Amino acid sequence: MITRSQSKLREEEMLKREINVNIDFDEASREWRKNKNILKNGMYSYKKGKHNCCHIEKDKKCRKKQIIDSLYCQNHFN
Numbered sequence: 001m002i003t004r005s006q007s008k009l010r011e012e013e014m015l016k017r018e019i020n021v022n023i024d025f026d027e028a029s030r031e032w033r034k035n036k037n038i039l040k041n042g043m044y045s046y047k048k049g050k051h052n053c054c055h056i057e058k059d060k061k062c063r064k065k066q067i068i069d070s071l072y073c074q075n076h077f078n
């Protein structure tokens with residue numbers, strides 16, 4: 001059984017979670033931008049790393065460069 005004070009607590013808990021979601025959203029968009037170059041027209045391109053993509057297809061390794069913070073290139077990154 002849920003007492004009145006418990007349901008109050010639960011409300012506060014939900015509020016806190018809502019605030020957290022907003023923070024997460026900011027955090028996520030910052031994360032999202034971290035490995036991209038934003039272009040003037042609102043498009044973006046991925047920043048490339050030094051290493052090659054880890055994707056292997058038909059025993060051949062993809063030769064494109066990895067995107068920063070990813071093991072894969074733009075084609076195989078998702």
Ligand SMILES: [Zn+2]
Binds near residue numbers: 063074
């Ligand atoms: Zn690739």
